Amino acid sequence: MDELPLGDAIGWTERRAVSLDPLAQLTAAAALASELREVGEQLVGQFVTRAREEDCSWTDIGAAFGVSRQAAHERFAAPTAPPPVVWPGLGSDAAAAMAAAGEEMRRFRHNYLGTELVLLGLLTTGDSLAATALARLGIGEPAVRDAVTEIVGYGETPEGACHGVAPRLKRALERTHAEAKHANHRLPRSEHLLLGIVTGGGVASEILARQGADEHALREQIADLLPDAPEVAAAIRRGPQRRKRLRRS
Secondary structure, X not given: OOOOOHHHHHHHHHHHOOOOOHHHHHHHHHHHHHHHHHHHHHHHHHHHXXXXXXXXXXXXXXXXXXXXXXXXXXXXXXXXXXXXXXXXXXXXXXXXXXHHHHHHHHHOOOOEEOHHHHHHHHHOOOOOHHHHHHHHOOOXXXXXXXXXXXXXXXXOOOOOOOOEEOHHHHHHHHHHHHHXXXXXXXXXXXXXXXXXXXXXXXXXXHHHHHOOOOHHHHHHHHHHOOOOOHHHHHHHHHOOOOOOOOOOO
């Protein structure tokens, strides 16, 4: 198959849209296009890694892309330092979850950090508020790990290869900080990170939805775990106001 048939992409979009409203379908189309770009980057990264393992030069790899050796090296070469173990700007439990997600990334041999790995990280880092909320909703590490294996699978990225952060996770981290600010917390905690990944789209939100844990269910469960902080619980239930794009006339 030379290219993805447009008709198939349209069909996927229409099935994934939350309604028949044109803007809902446009939102679903934009999300699918973003996911296809991510898959494309992952696909190319896998074959660049294979080429390097077969001793292909950066000059030859650059020629395959129609770019210079330097451009190819800057895009795909392994970083000089490993990914950070501690994530700045996060509370201790959220930072621990991100560090655990990095370990999962290497275990799955992926070349990028995605929301699904952060969800695993939240489930493997002890008795946090996020882990407790997930457990009360019947969501545990084995089921999530099986879902990640089914949906994404294992990659072929060797140790020391270039690792990146998926665009979906970047948006989820932005939402994480917004959640913390809305709850009047100085640093995001595990519960804010969980809400960030469920509202940011991506594989994690798909896995959670499969198990009946949508945004509303998670907000209610987290809020119920905060009986001694009614103002914070109310903020969690409401969530931060999201910007709406103005429609052009």
